[in-house]
Amino acid sequence: MDKQTLINYAKEIWNQAYVPYSHFNVGAALLTKDGKVFKGCNIENAAYPVSCCAERVAIFKAISEGETEFSQLAVIADSDRPVPPCGSCRQVMSEFFEPDMEVIVTNMKGDVKSMTVEELLPFSFTSEDLAEGQSNS
Ligand SMILES: O=c1ccn([C@H]2C[C@H](O)[C@@H](CO)O2)c(=O)[nH]1
Ligand SMILES: [Zn+2]
Numbered sequence: 001m002d003k004q005t006l007i008n009y010a011k012e013i014w015n016q017a018y019v020p021y022s023h024f025n026v027g028a029a030l031l032t033k034d035g036k037v038f039k040g041c042n043i044e045n046a047a048y049p050v051s052c053c054a055e056r057v058a059i060f061k062a063i064s065e066g067e068t069e070f071s072q073l074a075v076i077a078d079s080d081r082p083v084p085p086c087g088s089c090r091q092v093m094s095e096f097f098e099p100d101m102e103v104i105v106t107n108m109k110g111d112v113k114s115m116t117v118e119e120l121l122p123f124s125f126t127s128e129d130l131a132e133g134q135s136n137s
Helices: 003-014 054-064 087-096 127-135
Strands: 026-032 037-041 070-077 102-107 112-116
Touching: 003 026, 003 037, 003 054, 003 070, 003 102, 003 112, 026 054, 037 054, 054 070, 054 087
Parallel strands: 070 102
Antiparallel strands: 026 037, 026 070, 102 112
């Protein structure tokens, strides 16, 4: 699938965002290695921290359906620069994606920036660190 097609899937679900508090719609589209697309939008809550970003909604939809192998994630917002994923989403990406997987961030003006998971979150805490800690205790 080409980049623009995945970006278009992200744009499709951008409209579904539930954002009565921020009024900042975000859409995400996650491509599996076998060609399936899982779309997510941000979903907010009156208790603000309970809200969930578009990226994590897409990732959790895919994981909950048994998907484990991913090839690209596209994210879009009506932002001045390509929308930078938040820290929580970067941590979730590092849990489920290979370090060299491509994350495509974009905006409604058509600016597109590609980054790897590792570029978004270098030196991330992973399950390997946890195993190491346990073996030393
Ligand atoms: O990459 C991002 C950045 C922000 N948001 C959401 C969280 C919140 O609902 C709103 C404003 O921060 O945008 C996302 O979904 N993804
Ligand atoms: Zn986020």
